[in-house]
Amino acid sequence: MKEIMGGITAPKGYRAAGVACGIKKENKKDLALLVTAKTAAAAGVYTKNIVKGHSLQLTIENMKTGLVDAVLINSGCANACVGERGYQDALEITSYCAKRLNSNPSRIVFGSTGVIGVPLNKDAIIKGIDACIEQLSENGGREAATAIMTTDTVCKETAVEFAIGGKTVRIGGMAKGSGMIHPNMATMISVITTDACISRNLLEELFRKITDKTFNRISVDGDTSVCDMAIILANGMAGNQPIEAGSQDYDIFAEALYLVCEKLSKMLARDGEGASKLIEIVVEGAGSAREAHEIAVAIAKSPLVKTAVFGEDANWGRIITAAGYSGVNFDPDKVDIYIGDILTCLSGVAQAFDEEKAREVLKKGEVKITVNLNSGNEKDRMWTCDFSYDYVRINASYRS
């Protein structure tokens, strides 16, 4: 297993492009197209928000077949809450894209991210599809990853290579978010590609399991967008024998996919809007997995914990407080809390610690907070980021 350069076009048979079609101002890239030479088995996970963008509604329909030839994503406009025309626009756009690619509209995944309540500029996207097709390239992954960015400050892609049955297999991925799961500008979208041969059912089951431990373990501000999606395509062009459930090949593939999703997840959290640090919240010693998760989420969402980390203030009182209101019933007198490796609270009681050392720990780009409930063997972890002035600045006037 090794990390390699590249992203969605690292595996065999994928080409991509990213262009500026005119949705965003200042000629910024805003349309990405990914095409696979052979139809891919595909699986996806989507926002749980009951309000869903029109492009995503169509994609969820299309994904029922589990077969995908291309993924088209625009940034700058969410295509959400615009009435019936929203779905109609998405249909026309995917139909055009399918026609140009000699595919079927139901094999096109379409994602939109941006402002809610503004209709898509359909003509611009149609022209953009033409431009993308002209520029499709086996080195186009980065262009596509750039075109899906909104307030992201860095382009997010990663890829790994490994062997299955003597064949070289690759998994690549890109993501955008600027923090997971914002409603307007920072819908989280991720596209993963692989040239592995694996059945759609197995892929779906595994992808669900792994996204639950990675993309679903990020929080920037607790807001869940109407357009979130993560999609995986497997086109089989690596030539391996189909991966079987329970085999060693399966384990290797699962490990590789986990690495890609984990890396993209941490990139998303670290690049949360206005973030200066990645925070990992580990909750251990819980009586149940659900309890560990609920406490980790409460801490990861707490604006007070996040502003304290921004201020490099080892304010563990806010951590135990967030655990306390998480809804989980635990014994506060058993709780230990570490900031980095510094013990700040033992059995629910404040410990004397070196504030300067704590500040050193909090100055780093990655901060780990560990809460041990000492009441069982279950654990969980979340990734989040600190809460800064820039978060407020970015979000105070997004539409302007």
Next chain:
Amino acid sequence: MKEIMGGITAPKGYRAAGVACGIKKENKKDLALLVTAKTAAAAGVYTKNIVKGHSLQLTIENMKTGLVDAVLINSGCANACVGERGYQDALEITSYCAKRLNSNPSRIVFGSTGVIGVPLNKDAIIKGIDACIEQLSENGGREAATAIMTTDTVCKETAVEFAIGGKTVRIGGMAKGSGMIHPNMATMISVITTDACISRNLLEELFRKITDKTFNRISVDGDTSVCDMAIILANGMAGNQPIEAGSQDYDIFAEALYLVCEKLSKMLARDGEGASKLIEIVVEGAGSAREAHEIAVAIAKSPLVKTAVFGEDANWGRIITAAGYSGVNFDPDKVDIYIGDILTCLSGVAQAFDEEKAREVLKKGEVKITVNLNSGNEKDRMWTCDFSYDYVRINASYRS
């Protein structure tokens, strides 16, 4: 029913004081004492956080009798998570206070708000009690209200006067919070006094009902402190016949108490940390009261809604998004959203509106957001505030 000057010492028989005993820096007031000439029937509501401050633990014990002679509150130190000495300190402090007032320790309510994990300066508080007793005054309500402030920028008190059975009755109150329900510095504490004669059971039932619609409908950042409490004292010194359940007197008293709690609640939300505006979130047309409440809470807690209001940006997409992830199952295609009286979304579809007019609405000190689900007759409302740079500044380095 008329609003009058004053706060907790407006009703008959109450004296109060607020002094600087040395917990806070710069000689700021940090200890408040309220004494009633006749023992009061009392009721309270407390934080639901399973981590509870030691002073609050003792108060909850003491309140079981429902009889109170005095309320002592220190700011600057939460007396939480310091181990067994925390409860012991609280016991010794209330015992001293009771001795000085010829009362019983179990009749003293003790509240602490401030940093978690730091022991109380018991000697300072003991001396502070002496100083308070010397300064007790029928005009001391404001001094007490000032002494319980933490990051509050304004002192919060209010009082009303009304007649019951020919007798003049008053209700007064004070509160601190700087936004409800912060874990460290902005624990919400409120003390309400009345000279009405009412049984403890009736008082408790009514107080619970009213706090649920007022103090429990405020959110600043969703964080629930370990020391929150609201206490009401009724000393009967107005001389009215005991208020009976279901009587007209009861209705008058309930209305007056609601007004006092509502006013204090709105003061708390408006003075949320860093806040520049009070936001009222109204959810109507819901299928059930629970659903209306859950949607109102999700919107009130959304950092994206709150930063948009700070930026005076009529970004209703964030409002429908927060409703969508609230966990309530509603039909997005029926939702209408108003910002002030401006319709921004009708039946789930974006409406053209005058952005300049919307900006005018959002420039005001009070902003009302109305979400109509058009699916029933239930409604609810929450008060919150906007999310500003100052929220981050205040919370990034509280302990320093």
